[in-house]
Amino acid sequence: MAETANAPMAISDEVAIQIQSMNKWFGSFHVLRDIDLTVYRGERIVIAGPSGSGKSTLIRCINALEEHQKGSITVDGTLLSSDIKNIDTIRSEVGMVFQHFNLFPHLTILENCTLAPIWVRKTPKREAEETAMHFLEKVKIPEQANKYPGQLSGGQQQRVAIARSLCMKPRIMLFDEPTSALDPEMIKEVLDTMVSLAEDGMTMICVTHEMGFARQVAHRVIFMDAGQIVEQNEPEEFFNNPQNERTKLFLSQILGH
Amino acid sequence: MSDTHAHSVAFVRETMLPQQPPPVTEAGVVKWMRENLFKGWFNTLLTVVSLYFIFKIVTGAYPWFANGIWNTSSLAECRDMLDGMTGACFSVLTERWNQLLFGFTYPRDAYWRPTLAFVLLIVAIAPVLYPKAPRNLLYFTAVYPFLAYWLIWGGTLLIPLMVLVGLVAGYFAFKQFERQSFAMGMIAGLVSAVVVIWAGSIVPASMPNVMAIEAVQSRDIGGFMLNMILGTVCVSLSLPLGIMLALGRQSSMPIIKWICIIFIEFIRGVPLITLLFVANVVLAYFFPPGSNIDLVLRVIIMITMFSSAYIAEVIRGGLAALPRGQYEAANSLGLDYAQSMRLIILPQALKISIPGIVNVAVGLFKDTTLVSVISMFDLVGMIRGPILASTEWNGVYWELWGFAVFVFFIVCFSISKYSQWLERQLATDHR
Numbered sequence: 001m002a003e004t005a006n007a008p009m010a011i012s013d014e015v016a017i018q019i020q021s022m023n024k025w026f027g028s029f030h031v032l033r034d035i036d037l038t039v040y041r042g043e044r045i046v047i048a049g050p051s052g053s054g055k056s057t058l059i060r061c062i063n064a065l066e067e068h069q070k071g072s073i074t075v076d077g078t079l080l081s082s083d084i085k086n087i088d089t090i091r092s093e094v095g096m097v098f099q100h101f102n103l104f105p106h107l108t109i110l111e112n113c114t115l116a117p118i119w120v121r122k123t124p125k126r127e128a129e130e131t132a133m134h135f136l137e138k139v140k141i142p143e144q145a146n147k148y149p150g151q152l153s154g155g156q157q158q159r160v161a162i163a164r165s166l167c168m169k170p171r172i173m174l175f176d177e178p179t180s181a182l183d184p185e186m187i188k189e190v191l192d193t194m195v196s197l198a199e200d201g202m203t204m205i206c207v208t209h210e211m212g213f214a215r216q217v218a219h220r221v222i223f224m225d226a227g228q229i230v231e232q233n234e235p236e237e238f239f240n241n242p243q244n245e246r247t248k249l250f251l252s253q254i255l256g257h
Numbered sequence: 258m259s260d261t262h263a264h265s266v267a268f269v270r271e272t273m274l275p276q277q278p279p280p281v282t283e284a285g286v287v288k289w290m291r292e293n294l295f296k297g298w299f300n301t302l303l304t305v306v307s308l309y310f311i312f313k314i315v316t317g318a319y320p321w322f323a324n325g326i327w328n329t330s331s332l333a334e335c336r337d338m339l340d341g342m343t344g345a346c347f348s349v350l351t352e353r354w355n356q357l358l359f360g361f362t363y364p365r366d367a368y369w370r371p372t373l374a375f376v377l378l379i380v381a382i383a384p385v386l387y388p389k390a391p392r393n394l395l396y397f398t399a400v401y402p403f404l405a406y407w408l409i410w411g412g413t414l415l416i417p418l419m420v421l422v423g424l425v426a427g428y429f430a431f432k433q434f435e436r437q438s439f440a441m442g443m444i445a446g447l448v449s450a451v452v453v454i455w456a457g458s459i460v461p462a463s464m465p466n467v468m469a470i471e472a473v474q475s476r477d478i479g480g481f482m483l484n485m486i487l488g489t490v491c492v493s494l495s496l497p498l499g500i501m502l503a504l505g506r507q508s509s510m511p512i513i514k515w516i517c518i519i520f521i522e523f524i525r526g527v528p529l530i531t532l533l534f535v536a537n538v539v540l541a542y543f544f545p546p547g548s549n550i551d552l553v554l555r556v557i558i559m560i561t562m563f564s565s566a567y568i569a570e571v572i573r574g575g576l577a578a579l580p581r582g583q584y585e586a587a588n589s590l591g592l593d594y595a596q597s598m599r600l601i602i603l604p605q606a607l608k609i610s611i612p613g614i615v616n617v618a619v620g621l622f623k624d625t626t627l628v629s630v631i632s633m634f635d636l637v638g639m640i641r642g643p644i645l646a647s648t649e650w651n652g653v654y655w656e657l658w659g660f661a662v663f664v665f666f667i668v669c670f671s672i673s674k675y676s677q678w679l680e681r682q683l684a685t686d687h688r
């Protein structure tokens with residue numbers, strides 16, 4: 001593919017995610033149409049597009065929160081099928097961060113972070129807590145470890161959510177509009193966390209409208225509309241020289257003011 | 258903007274205001290009374306009328322309590338002693354105390370056994386009700402039902418021991434097969450428990466006198482003890498059953514889903530009293546001929562089914578109140594179904610459901626008095642039957658029913674106070 005040839009050094013040739021002519025319907029509504037996408041290890045992709053274009057659905061298909069009906073998705077060499085074992089393997093390799101954080105309100109921050117490693121990975125409690133503290137330090141809130149999610153601000157909660165995913169040592173991270181439920185002054189702290197994750201070479205797919213972030217870290221920007229990939233390119237080209245009419249319209253709307 | 262006003266419109270704060278305490282307005286009792294009791298003429302009128310009624314009730318009831326007689330052996334004797342004065346004949350309570358608590362055919366020299374079982378019950382439920390109680394007590398909690406059964410019903414200890422062994426075997430089988438899948442684990446656990454209990458049942462049958470204490474028949478169990486037994490057993494069984502029904506109702510497997518829906522809707526559409534009559538006469542047909550399942554067990558099954566259906570609906574409400582994001586977050590971390598239910602969904606759903614569950618539990622406890630209708634002698638059955646019908650105490654309604662009201666109120670009120678305390682303990686959402 002052309003874009004990988006130009007891509008920065010960090011990307012390897014190893015395929016992390018391969019999606020081939022994937023289709024999905026909600027009832028009779030054709031929400032994703034013939035999606036083809038190859039993501040290489042270390043690659044960072046930003047997905048943009050108008051609301052309702054299927055961005056969330058696409059990344060939720062990757063860790064099987066939604067089921068696709070046609071085509072194939074291969075994650076880390078494992079073909080996604082309806083087999084439960086298969087799905088659990090993929091989910092423990094793929095971290096996901098949600099728009100509304102979805103922290104577990106009845107558990108402390110530390111427990112939020114250690115739960116999955118202890119129960120899914122069977123990590124000893126001590127070790128899981130050390131890992132959790134390591135990642136809480138990375139997202140710069142180790143001092144909140146014993147509080148409950150309800151006591152934290154939105155930005156802090158989202159950083160905890162990122163740390164919680166990282167504790168599973170995922171090879172791929174999915175972000176679904178991680179900053180769009182946040183007050184403006186908190187967006188930066190979350191984006192900074194994501195940038196530092198990018199610097200570590202994490203494979204990332206990120207649905208976001210933060211175009212500054214896209215310019216800074218993305219290897220590739222994908223524009224979706226009406227359930228299809230309409231245009232994809234390197235950030236510079238994508239923003240400075242969009243080709244498709246829908247892309248131009250979208251960019252003029254979000255960058256215009 | 259005109260020049261003259263410019264400098265008065267613009268404003269720059271130079272010193273920040275320090276925080277100050279809220280204004281101290283008039284406080285104390287007088288203020289409270291004025292605001293709550295005498296605010297407006299209607300409010301004042303209500304207060305005065307209420308005070309009048311409270312006064313009437315207290316002055317009317319006081320002599321009845323104060324002149325109460327505690328040590329006669331019949332109503333006639335008591336009336337003699339009162340000699341026309343208002344006064345209660347509480348002596349029915351002291352004279353029939355044991356009957357009120359244990360029923361009228363429970364062996365007298367074995368009263369200490371249910372009493373001990375009751376004391377141990379408090380020890381056994383402590384770690385369940387109070388998170389701060391020592392965790393090791395949970396082992397005792399696990400053994401308690403078998404111990405309590407042995408204490409109350411007597412006979413050989415081998416019977417409850419065999420059942421315990423069977424359940425432990427079932428647990429290990431479950432653990433073994435759970436790794437393959439949760440359903441496999443459940444089936445393996447159930448099968449091995451049943452097999453071990455069935456095969457092991459020859460042991461107590463062949464040695465009925467090993468570690469045996471005087472055996473008591475179910476029909477000899479009565480009084481408030483019967484209400485307590487039915488209440489605790491049925492509440493503790495119907496909670497897990499209700500959880501399973503609620504989860505089953507949400508299941509993606511149509512057969513399980515429909516079985517749960519039909520069960521719940523059927524049970525909710527039938528009065529408990531009819532189920533108890535069914536337990537009394539019909540249920541025996543469902544058991545193997547000759548097995549002669551005793552009446553208390555049949556009643557336990559019916560009340561448990563009844564309240565589990567209600568608890569299932571309460572918990573379903575709790576499950577529905579959880580945002581979908583909780584399920585998705587649990588799934589996206591790789592937790593499997595059983596783990597996400599146990600660690601994420603149920604703790605939150607149950608917390609939301611506490612008031613509803615307690616409501617059902619309190620209702621269940623009070624409904625245990627319905628067994629008096631199928632000629633079992635629980636507290637109400639004892640009062641209605643043997644005590645009021647006796648020649649000595651024919652006609653002491655107020656004292657006896659007042660006692661029953663008092664006892665049930667104490668228990669139910671404590672349960673509801675406990676649940677409020679628990680809700681505060683579990684409040685971590687800081688809304």
Ligand SMILES: Nc1ncnc2c1ncn2[C@@H]1O[C@H](COP(=O)(O)OP(=O)(O)O)[C@@H](O)[C@H]1O
Pocket residue numbers: 026031049050051052053054055056057058
């Ligand atoms: N569970 C669902 N059932 C039915 N329709 C859905 C469901 N989830 C999303 N949709 C629809 O699918 C379309 C794409 O949704 P989504 O992927 O969330 O869009 P985006 O994230 O790009 O805003 C929308 O029209 C939405 O209404």
Ligand SMILES: [Mg+2]
Pocket residue numbers: 055056057176177
């Ligand atoms: Mg979305």
